[in-house]
Amino acid sequence: MDKWLSHPTSLKIISIIVGLLLWAVVHIDPDTSPQTVTSNVDTKTIEASVIKADGLDTDKYVMTAMEPSVVRLDVQGRLTNLLNASSDDDYVVKVDLKDAKPGIQELPLVATLPKGIQLVEMSPRTVTVQIEEILTKPFELQVTTEGKPAGGYVVGASTVVAPSAGVQITLPKDDMSRVGVVTTEVNVEGADKTIVNKKAKVVVYDTDGIEMTNAIISPETVHVEVKITPPFKTLPLQVRYTGSLPEGLSLVSVKPAIDEVTVYGEQKALDELQVYDGVVLDLSKVKQSGAVQVKTEAIDGIKSIDPAEVTLEVVVAPIITRTFTGLPIAVEGASSGTSAVFRNPADGKYDLTVSGAESVLNALKAEAITIIANVEGLKPGVHVVTLQVDVPAYVQTVLGSGETLTVSIEIVEEEAAGTDDENAEEVGGTPTEEPPTSTPTPTPTPTAPDTGEESANGSENAAGGPTMNP
Secondary structure (H helix, E strand, O other): OHHHHOOHHHHHHHHHHHHHHHHHHHHEOOOOOOOOEOOOEEEEEEEEEEEEEEOOOOOOEEEEEEEOOEEEEEEEEEHHHHHHOOOHHHOEEEEEOOOOOOEEEEEEEEEEOOOOEEEEEEEOOEEEEEEEEEEEEEEOEEEEEEOOOOOOOEEEEEEEEEOOOOEEEEEEHHHHOOEEEEEEEEEOOOOOOOEEEEEEEEEEEEOOOOEOOOOEEEOOEEEEEEEEEOOEEEEEEEEEEEOOOOOOEEEEEEEEOOOEEEEEEOHHHHHHOOOEEEEEEEHHHOOOOEEEEEEOOOOOOEEEEEOOEEEEEEEEEEEEEEEEEEEEEEEEOOOOOEEEEEEEOOOOEEEEEEEEEHHHHHOOOHHHOEEEEEOOOOOOEEEEEEEEEEOOOOEEEOOOOOOOOEEEEEEEEHHHHHHOOOOOOEOOOOOOOOOOOOOEEOOOOOOOOOOOOEEOOOOOEEOOOOOEEO
16 A cells, blocks of 8 residues: 555645645535535726816817716726725726817716726716817016115115026916916125126916916026116216317207116215206317217216216318397396386397308298396496397307307386386387298308307307307
């Protein structure tokens, strides 16, 4: 017997019999009658499989809502297959948005399962999605600052250094209409010099001041420059003049390329300034019409000026003269209880010759010329009064060498005024003659000698030499 059991063939037969018995113990259900073999197929439930959107044209549309976002899956398969697909990520549920249009719509779901596993039930089988059209628009970027610079300094202009093309914002169509401001913020706390090439994040806010986190911003960051300067003020620009034009020329116009400049300095000095007149045109260097570059000069209390140079468009033309006859003389400064009576000229009118470019003199009206006799402080009696002549810009009075414009005026007590010569005209009388007229003199005359710097707005001219009002 022992010899038989140790034989190899016997051992193989015994092993087969034992294996069959073990298989029977495992697979035969004792509760069934007759006895049957149990199946090796099992089932599994995935409670929350995430739905994935597929096929949406993201250049035109965006999915703003999906309900529900997960589904329940009941699947079956061999135990080994179920064990191999142990992760819920192996069970993929998709909604196809390739043909979706803007609006709310219900679409079917499609489940993709691992090999060897079948779908028993999916709940729900459809999903409701909302699709919106998206827009991309350029927006102006505003730079804001946080904090305070160092003492004695102020925050000046802020500029975006890069990108130069601006900022593009992408949002659903309905959200785009709610965009309030696109901004970037720079911290200037304690700064005592200009902040250069500062990298800052771009943020989009709606009209209620709430950040729109769903906005797609391109680029997301920019480089910004923030000027940190002494106190500054923007002032209107006024051109002054020095020197004289070459003989035979007269100014027609002088037009600065800009109307205002920014000046930097102490606050007290800035408060006193109403106009900046630090641009001085040297007429002796003007030979013909054209653009002239003039530096902006620092004046009292001003540390620097922006820009450092100003372009002046200067137009000159040959000079001519024109004589206005019978210009009325206005009297100012007569004290109370006295009257001023013209003695020479008795009619209180004056003939005045002016020079300038032909186009300027042709447009000049007699009413634009003012002649004033100031008698302030004069006592009763006859006096020779020097006249003050005010002419428009780019017009000059013409006087001979050493010549002055004067009139003879008598200051009389009011009670004695009625005994004056009947031919004398009392100040305030109404002229009876027609307005003076004249025609240009065709022969050009040279410009008068330089009288120093003059204001671009003209000046009151006392007798004693011709004065230019550029």
